[in-house]
Amino acid sequence: MKVNGFAHPAPSDPRRLLSDHLRHDLGLTGTHVGCEHGVCGCCTVLLDGAPVRSCLMLAVQAEGHDVTTIEGLAPGGSQLHPVQQAFHECHGLQCGFCTPGFVMSVVGLLAQHPHPTEEQVDEGIAGNLCRCTGYASIRRAVTRAAVLLAPLTPDPSPLGGEGANPADRSSSGGEGAGTSP
Amino acid sequence: MTTRWFGARVQRAEDDRLLRGRGRFTDDIDEGALESVLVRSPYAHARINSIDVSAARAMSGVVAVYTAQDLPFGGTDLPILIPHPNLTHGRTQRCLASEVVRYAGEAVVFVVAESRAIAEDAAELVEVDYEPLPVVITPETAARAEHLVHDDVPGNVAAEMVQEKGNVAAALESAPRRKHFHFRYERGAASPMEARAVWARWSDGERKLTVYDSTQSPTSIRGGLAVLFGLPESQVDVIAPDVGGGFGPKIMLFYPDELLVPYAAMQLGRPVKWTEDRQEHFTAVNQERGQVHEVDVGYDDGGRVLAFDDDFIHDGGAYTPYGIILPIITAGQLPGPYRVPNYRVRFRDMYTNATPTSPYRGAGRPHACFVMERTLDAIAADVGIDRAEVRRRNLIQPDEFPYDVGVGWQDGNTVVYDSGNYPKLLETALEKLGPKPAGENVGMGLGMYVEGTGVGPYEGAHVQVLVSGKVVAATGIPSQGQAHATVWAQVVADELGVDVRDVEITSGDTRRFPWGVGTFASRGAVTAGNAMHVAARMVAEKAKKIAADAVLSNPVRYAFGGGTEAATQFTPKARPGPPLADGEEPGLEATGYFSPAGSAWASGCHAAWLRVDPKTYRLEILKYVVVHDCGKVINPMVVEGQIEGGVAQGIGGAFYERLAYDSDGQLRNASFMEFLMPYATEIPKIDIEHIETPSPLNPLGVKGVGEAGVIPVGAVIGSGIEDALGIPITEMPLSPLRLYELSTSASTSTSTR
Numbered sequence A: 001m002k003v004n005g006f007a008h009p010a011p012s013d014p015r016r017l018l019s020d021h022l023r024h025d026l027g028l029t030g031t032h033v034g035c036e037h038g039v040c041g042c043c044t045v046l047l048d049g050a051p052v053r054s055c056l057m058l059a060v061q062a063e064g065h066d067v068t069t070i071e072g073l074a075p076g077g078s079q080l081h082p083v084q085q086a087f088h089e090c091h092g093l094q095c096g097f098c099t100p101g102f103v104m105s106v107v108g109l110l111a112q113h114p115h116p117t118e119e120q121v122d123e124g125i126a127g128n129l130c131r132c133t134g135y136a137s138i139r140r141a142v143t144r145a146a147v148l149l150a151p152l153t154p155d156p157s158p159l160g161g162e163g164a165n166p167a168d169r170s171s172s173g174g175e176g177a178g179t180s181p
Numbered sequence B: 001m002t003t004r005w006f007g008a009r010v011q012r013a014e015d016d017r018l019l020r021g022r023g024r025f026t027d028d029i030d031e032g033a034l035e036s037v038l039v040r041s042p043y044a045h046a047r048i049n050s051i052d053v054s055a056a057r058a059m060s061g062v063v064a065v066y067t068a069q070d071l072p073f074g075g076t077d078l079p080i081l082i083p084h085p086n087l088t089h090g091r092t093q094r095c096l097a098s099e100v101v102r103y104a105g106e107a108v109v110f111v112v113a114e115s116r117a118i119a120e121d122a123a124e125l126v127e128v129d130y131e132p133l134p135v136v137i138t139p140e141t142a143a144r145a146e147h148l149v150h151d152d153v154p155g156n157v158a159a160e161m162v163q164e165k166g167n168v169a170a171a172l173e174s175a176p177r178r179k180h181f182h183f184r185y186e187r188g189a190a191s192p193m194e195a196r197a198v199w200a201r202w203s204d205g206e207r208k209l210t211v212y213d214s215t216q217s218p219t220s221i222r223g224g225l226a227v228l229f230g231l232p233e234s235q236v237d238v239i240a241p242d243v244g245g246g247f248g249p250k251i252m253l254f255y256p257d258e259l260l261v262p263y264a265a266m267q268l269g270r271p272v273k274w275t276e277d278r279q280e281h282f283t284a285v286n287q288e289r290g291q292v293h294e295v296d297v298g299y300d301d302g303g304r305v306l307a308f309d310d311d312f313i314h315d316g317g318a319y320t321p322y323g324i325i326l327p328i329i330t331a332g333q334l335p336g337p338y339r340v341p342n343y344r345v346r347f348r349d350m351y352t353n354a355t356p357t358s359p360y361r362g363a364g365r366p367h368a369c370f371v372m373e374r375t376l377d378a379i380a381a382d383v384g385i386d387r388a389e390v391r392r393r394n395l396i397q398p399d400e401f402p403y404d405v406g407v408g409w410q411d412g413n414t415v416v417y418d419s420g421n422y423p424k425l426l427e428t429a430l431e432k433l434g435p436k437p438a439g440e441n442v443g444m445g446l447g448m449y450v451e452g453t454g455v456g457p458y459e460g461a462h463v464q465v466l467v468s469g470k471v472v473a474a475t476g477i478p479s480q481g482q483a484h485a486t487v488w489a490q491v492v493a494d495e496l497g498v499d500v501r502d503v504e505i506t507s508g509d510t511r512r513f514p515w516g517v518g519t520f521a522s523r524g525a526v527t528a529g530n531a532m533h534v535a536a537r538m539v540a541e542k543a544k545k546i547a548a549d550a551v552l553s554n555p556v557r558y559a560f561g562g563g564t565e566a567a568t569q570f571t572p573k574a575r576p577g578p579p580l581a582d583g584e585e586p587g588l589e590a591t592g593y594f595s596p597a598g599s600a601w602a603s604g605c606h607a608a609w610l611r612v613d614p615k616t617y618r619l620e621i622l623k624y625v626v627v628h629d630c631g632k633v634i635n636p637m638v639v640e641g642q643i644e645g646g647v648a649q650g651i652g653g654a655f656y657e658r659l660a661y662d663s664d665g666q667l668r669n670a671s672f673m674e675f676l677m678p679y680a681t682e683i684p685k686i687d688i689e690h691i692e693t694p695s696p697l698n699p700l701g702v703k704g705v706g707e708a709g710v711i712p713v714g715a716v717i718g719s720g721i722e723d724a725l726g727i728p729i730t731e732m733p734l735s736p737l738r739l740y741e742l743s744t745s746a747s748t749s750t751s752t753r
């Protein structure tokens, strides 16, 4: 199988889950395990570009496929992928444990729906649990990521603006993407 | 000072690492560690006749198997974190049970092997002969005391406490109107996305024990381990690395694994790790919120409360490792933002055969808030005023601070509200909520709360300007996602006049800062935030003095700024005596502490429009408004994140999540398949407004906000559903099924209407 563009042999143990293989054999610990029964989405990776739960797959099932993990989105410390950037700008993460799974789901979602409606956003992230954010900031991040991914389209989103300046302590309920002053 | 970072929406310093998958959570650490598994009791109450680990020990790949008798501390009861004189019958478990187990999930045997798979297989070979005993599973059955959880605790009562302000009996007697209510709130679970994990290594060469632990209090764990293992603290380091959410239950002294993993690492001379699985987390990790309240309230014809008498039982679980802080908080916070001239509260902390309880975000308050707010709604209905008006008439006014509630607080003082503007919270929330949306079965939910935040005793911080001009700072308390590395950098950067990006914060690593208490009780910003401020100011003063010595005649005229050059250009001026005068220390660094005189009292009002489908009883939250006051806001983006997350957790706890224990004490839904934590599809947009009444009790004027979002949500959902369906709501959690049952059953005597 290929993982983030590099070929790797399959694990010797045929019972090895893909999630455990990535984390413990390949050291790609960005893929997290929150439940190991397919509900939380923390372990989401891309298999040939589509999001899958790596805790519900055996590693050997990934033979012959392309696996992309969170580490593969912006390799080697290069500029953050637009989805990662959007999560940063919109405070889409707190503890960060669910985050790799969300980011991978959103990459998949936006590949399918580059301009998602509100319902498509909710549906697209409704396979991932987050216990910290209450999802509001993640929704904003998805909308923002759609904007960042379409640089040629004029920015139609209220989230694309400059954000608040340092002196602005107005209490708008966090509509704007945060910004470094 | 030119830039003020305090108050700005500074983006988070911790994000880049976490977004790239380079976070370091405890289970990410490997380094050739042996892996381990705990064998846990399947019974909620049973006598252990025998334990046979011979087959497990004989299995290839198994390195060690421990029972209580294999541990030097196996016969020692684990400590009570916060003892209290009223906790007359405190009981804690032992690291591994050997005689009696008192909840399903209690640890019995510890297996260490070359891999997790081998450890799990070996755990299956452990034979424990249990003799089941009668199970006491609800606080009500515990109070009936037909069976005992602990043979030597009569009535299953761990603690009892009565407090009274005024004369409640007389005031109830003379009140024009009077009502009785029965309220019931069930247990809930914090369920952080990262379950717990511990990794430990003993280095013979350095004579050092290094422990990575997903704890909310590494400093306490370090102290405890040092005592237990007979090591000086200097030989024990405890690090809480990235922690995937905490919400309370990740603080304990100790969970069994927090002793067993380091002990095994020392014994075996190899790193050992343990990572909890999700099912295990459901029963092995503390829970909270089970309480049953009997309320008598007296009021006048205008709906003003004259007397409030509450007698409640608290579901403590099988042991009291955390003391009785939860019912104490409930008792202290029941009156909320309202004047209650005569108030009596009695509680009994009951043992049950369920997982022990300790604070879960909100910690005693969501239930207190539910009781008070539901009572007020009922009073409004009785005297014929609307629900906002009944609150208006009872609220403490802005000119009444400091306001002494007259009952005891968790820090040993009495409850004294330091500042606030409660009427403004209410009016702003109503204004933001707007008119009732069209449609059938729409109801308004309303709830107000106060929260004593930032309890002591203290936190500290070390701030240092490096020779590069960059600044590093450290504090003892760890982060579980609260953006400590960002908000404290804002505080420090302001004092030193540097760019916030030039300040690097370390938290929760005893190698960098060995003193402290922990991240809980919405105390980080108040205690550690102010400690950062104090330490940074000390550094600034020192720098000014050095600068004055070196280049300037008048330190007052010196202003910070210019970042990287500031630190490197000082040449001490010639002066008599040694270059380092008496009492002076080298380096631009300082350690400062902050110890609050009392709690900083945050407050807020939540209001919602919601609709309940009359056929399916599906809940739809049409609008949800939060107006809150956490004093001065350091970073609105971070505060909004805390609120949004808290409200979502509250909605989950109010309508989706329920811990389904059966009468045998088995948790029947210990998975995310059946314990329904909400996804994005269940959580509405939250409309937030900040109101700032600075706390006079700390230099930054801040109050805590970590728990606030969750506190009134149960009350708001209950209130809204009652309004929408016209059925009395006196219990939490609800669900479509429960609403169906309540709607179809005959009205009961517990009506709040």
Ligand code: FES
Residues within 6 Å of the ligand: A032, A033, A034, A035, A036, A037, A038, A039, A040, A041, A042, A043, A044, A053, A054, A055, A056
């Ligand atoms: S770990 Fe795979 S879905 Fe939860």
Ligand code: FES
Residues within 6 Å of the ligand: A092, A093, A094, A095, A096, A097, A098, A099, A129, A130, A131, A132, A133, B193, B244, B245, B481
């Ligand atoms: S950010 Fe903590 S679980 Fe999502």
